[in-house]
Amino acid sequence: MTREDFQRDFDSLLPGGSSEAGASRRTALKVALGVGYAASVLPVCAQTAIKTPADGLSVGEVHFDVNGFQVNAYRAAPEGGKSLPVILVISEIFGVHDYIADICRRLARQGYMAIAPDLFARQGDPMSYGEMSKLMSEVIAKVPDAQVMADLDAAVKWAGANGGDVSRLGITGFCWGGRITWLYAAHGPVKAGVAWYGRLVGTPSELTPRHPVDVASALRAPVLGLYGEKDAGIPLDTIDKMKEALEKGSAAAKQSEFVTYPDAPHAFHADYRPSYRKEAAEDGWKRMLAWFKAHGVS
Numbered sequence: 001m002t003r004e005d006f007q008r009d010f011d012s013l014l015p016g017g018s019s020e021a022g023a024s025r026r027t028a029l030k031v032a033l034g035v036g037y038a039a040s041v042l043p044v045c046a047q048t049a050i051k052t053p054a055d056g057l058s059v060g061e062v063h064f065d066v067n068g069f070q071v072n073a074y075r076a077a078p079e080g081g082k083s084l085p086v087i088l089v090i091s092e093i094f095g096v097h098d099y100i101a102d103i104c105r106r107l108a109r110q111g112y113m114a115i116a117p118d119l120f121a122r123q124g125d126p127m128s129y130g131e132m133s134k135l136m137s138e139v140i141a142k143v144p145d146a147q148v149m150a151d152l153d154a155a156v157k158w159a160g161a162n163g164g165d166v167s168r169l170g171i172t173g174f175c176w177g178g179r180i181t182w183l184y185a186a187h188g189p190v191k192a193g194v195a196w197y198g199r200l201v202g203t204p205s206e207l208t209p210r211h212p213v214d215v216a217s218a219l220r221a222p223v224l225g226l227y228g229e230k231d232a233g234i235p236l237d238t239i240d241k242m243k244e245a246l247e248k249g250s251a252a253a254k255q256s257e258f259v260t261y262p263d264a265p266h267a268f269h270a271d272y273r274p275s276y277r278k279e280a281a282e283d284g285w286k287r288m289l290a291w292f293k294a295h296g297v298s
Contacts (some may be wrong), residue, residue: 034101091175217249
């Protein structure tokens with residue numbers, strides 16, 4: 001029985017579309033990354049949620065050690081593939097749920113090894129939270145950037161030892177993961193990054209000492225930023241600040257670009273949510289693939 005079959009059978013026993021159903025499902029499946037959706041985003045917009053089949057792919061959970069802690073990740077790659085280009089996929093605040101797993105499968109169908117680490121596991125399980133405010137305060141706000149960078153470094157090492165060609169490494173992330181994409185492009189050995197509506201500015205703290213605008217000038221890889229002009233949480237003036245910082249930076253910083261979609265809100269690529277905007281999402285996806293190809297991640 002596949003995970004999809006398990007989820008379908010288990011879902012049939014639960015009341016549809018409730019936060020309790022999402023939380024119960026996650027409790028039952030526990031470490032099964034990439035199955036179901038976070039309780040706080042239910043009910044899912046089933047009419048727009050994309051489902052990418054896994055036939056011809058090698059998919060499932062993998063794990064690796066980081067300072068004595070086992071980090072789990074969802075991995076998708078062409079079956080039998082060797083020396084594959086690698087893309088790190090960084091989730092939203094909701095963790096490695098069905099949407100993120102599907103992103104990995106979509107990339108695998110393009111010839112990549114895509115790996116999405118569970119970067120919140122030490123702090124809690126974002127899938128189980130029905131209230132966004134509690135999720136933010138009890139889990140997300142407690143995740144140190146340094147921890148995330150170390151986990152991503154370990155994911156790269158794992159990929160290199162398991163069929164990935166890390167000399168062709170890219171990173172993409174959504175919302176919370178978009179911010180991390182910018183940070184890792186200034187930290188890790190990536191050749192290119194694509195940030196989907198990640199926050200660019202913020203107040204420094206012990207756990208988040210720097211934000212994308214603070215590391216913009218030191219980027220080691222060019223980043224394509226895909227943003228919505230109607231994103232209430234990311235004002236356009238912060239994009240302007242980021243552009244100014246990039247223009248004063250490294251060669252990779254100067255190569256970085258932004259695309260802003262006039263009618264797009266936050267999370268316009270999230271096909272399982274009301275915020276989804278098909279035209280912008282599809283255009284952004286095409287631009288992402290072209291960006292990776294143009295910068296040697298293919």
